[in-house]
Amino acid sequence: MRLIDVHGHLEWDSFSKNIDDVIMRSRENNIIAAITCSVYTTTIEQTLDLVKKNKGFLFATLGFAPSDYKKRSDTFTTYLEQTEKNAAKIVAVGEIGLDYYWIREPDIRKQCEDYFIQALALADKIKKPIVIHCRDAEKRTIELIEEYYQGDRIHMHCFSGDEKLISRCLKNGWWFSIPTSVINRKIHQTLASTVPLDRMMLETDAPFLSPIEGQKINEPKNIVLSARYIAKLKGVSIEEVADITTKNAIELFSLGL
Numbered sequence: 001m002r003l004i005d006v007h008g009h010l011e012w013d014s015f016s017k018n019i020d021d022v023i024m025r026s027r028e029n030n031i032i033a034a035i036t037c038s039v040y041t042t043t044i045e046q047t048l049d050l051v052k053k054n055k056g057f058l059f060a061t062l063g064f065a066p067s068d069y070k071k072r073s074d075t076f077t078t079y080l081e082q083t084e085k086n087a088a089k090i091v092a093v094g095e096i097g098l099d100y101y102w103i104r105e106p107d108i109r110k111q112c113e114d115y116f117i118q119a120l121a122l123a124d125k126i127k128k129p130i131v132i133h134c135r136d137a138e139k140r141t142i143e144l145i146e147e148y149y150q151g152d153r154i155h156m157h158c159f160s161g162d163e164k165l166i167s168r169c170l171k172n173g174w175w176f177s178i179p180t181s182v183i184n185r186k187i188h189q190t191l192a193s194t195v196p197l198d199r200m201m202l203e204t205d206a207p208f209l210s211p212i213e214g215q216k217i218n219e220p221k222n223i224v225l226s227a228r229y230i231a232k233l234k235g236v237s238i239e240e241v242a243d244i245t246t247k248n249a250i251e252l253f254s255l256g257l
């Protein structure tokens with residue numbers, strides 16, 4: 001069995017002391033690769049270093065956290081420059097998108113949309129897939145992708161929109177990753193039952209969204225739990241879930257595995 005965790009933040013401080021152990025535990029649990037996502041320009045260098053050290057297992061994406069626009073000190077211009085400069089070292093642009101749960105002010109929301117459109121243009125320019133974060137702004141996010149992104153590799157991460165919006169994305173040919181929280185969160189159970197296996201991947205969003213009660217830090221090996229849950233939900237074997245989601249991840253992100 002081979003599994004891939006397509007979204008997490010392994011450069012996060014939570015892993016600074018034990019990343020080697022986390023990766024070893026992943027490998028022991030049939031995880032063959034993990035994609036780690038930097039969301040600040042201040043973590044780009046350490047993310048790329050980490051990926052270089054774990055070549056063939058870790059892959060990087062570079063994003064600009066849509067939830068943090070108000071309190072951050074780094075600038076969007078720096079993000080665009082750094083991402084373009086490091087294009088050869090990354091597998092996607094993101095996470096990018098809109099977060100209207102954290103951003104309430106109309107003028108800042110407008111600014112966020114403008115940033116998002118610029119990030120979509122950059123992804124087209126460097127010919128990369130996009131990793132999308134959206135919260136309480138699902139419909140607007142989808143509209144902007146439909147209008148501004150020319151590419152056809154779209155990864156909706158940890159999506160919490162309703163079935164109608166999920167169907168719209170599926171009709172567009174987009175992909176979804178099911179978070180490990182599927183084992184106990186209704187909203188992600190709806191996502192898992194609506195998305196067919198051939199458009200599905202698995203993610204942790206580590207260190208966040210741990211599916212295990214009392215365990216603060218999520219890690220890639222936990223996608224075994226969601227793979228098992230999805231197998232039961234879809235009435236197939238866990239090996240089939242692993243095979244298909246892994247194949248999808250390799251294809252979408254051109255992982256060359």
Ligand SMILES: [Zn+2]
Nearest residue numbers: 008037095205
């Ligand atoms: Zn994330």
